[in-house]
Amino acid sequence: MDKRKTFLLAVFVPLGVALVVAGAVVCKKSNIFHSSSVPSANELRRVIFKTNGKITPAWLAHELHIRKGTDLFSLDISSLRERLETISQIRNVFIEKRYPDALYVKINECVPMLKLIANIGGEKKLLLVDKEDGRIFSPICYGREDVLDLLPVNLTLKTKNNLQFLPQAGMSIVGELIGTLKDEFPDIFSSIKFLDLRNYDHRPDAIWSTVELHLKNGIVVVLKPQNFHLQLMKLDYLINEKCKHNLHRIKKITISSSDNAILEYK
DSSP states (O other): OHHHHHHHHHHHHHHHHHHHHHHHHHHHHHHHHHHHTSOOTTBOOEEEEEESSSOOHHHHHHHHOOOTTOBSTTOOHHHHHHHHTTSTTEEEEEEEEETTTEEEEEEEEOOEEEEEEEEETTEEEEEEEETTTOOEEOOSSOOGGGSTTSEEEEOOOOBSSSSOBOOOTTHHHHHHHHHHHHHHOHHHHHTEEEEEOTTOOOSTTOSSOOEEEEETTSOEEEEOSSOHHHHHHHHHHIIIIISTTSGGGEEEEEEOSSSOOEEEEO
16 A cells, blocks of 8 residues: 555656646746736726817817827826926916826916907908916917906007917006906996097006096096905996986096096096
8 A cells, every 4th residue: 555655656746846836937928928928017998188278189189189108108297297387378288197197188268358359461350368477368268158257358469470469568557457457346347338448558657648448338448457346336327327328428437546536527
């Protein structure tokens, strides 16, 4: 019995070892084959997109022309960022690779407060004025309803060329006026036909600086760019109390924060 057991061990143990070794080799070859059929670990599979404005993922995908499956490691994000920042609506862009398979894109867009129609190359085009630094941009992904509540503006455009406009200085002050109108004097805001900034000079020592409100009833209101709340209180009083029965006779109201209002009649 001991001899038989010894014989079996002598035969089957080496055989078992051989099978284990052979199995390991087969498994190793199988894994190599399998790994060769797996996509690259850096293959782009998704784009994480954030914005503070109107630009859509569909527009971004069309603009960047990045195909799914692109090698994320070799992607030139500096070039992508520079391309996007040439768009007038885009203030700045942050892009980073998020391994193993994602690209993160965050866009900071201009936020409009005024709209205007400009003649560019013989064609009328809608432009928007940013409320932060007065830069003028061509709207992307904006619908008609997105610009309905923006005041139209008349201003003298300064350009570097036909397609690139210089920022309009002092727009933060104009933004204060529009904010005051919306928050505290909505009736006056709703009666404005357009805002005229052709005589507007944002410098503190400017003598003739004025902002004009052209109302829908034909009255032009001339404001100094100072203490808009006080000036609009005077205007509200004139329209709703003192002159409400003969507004049709008034063509111009000039108001400042220190003097009485001057009325000119038709």
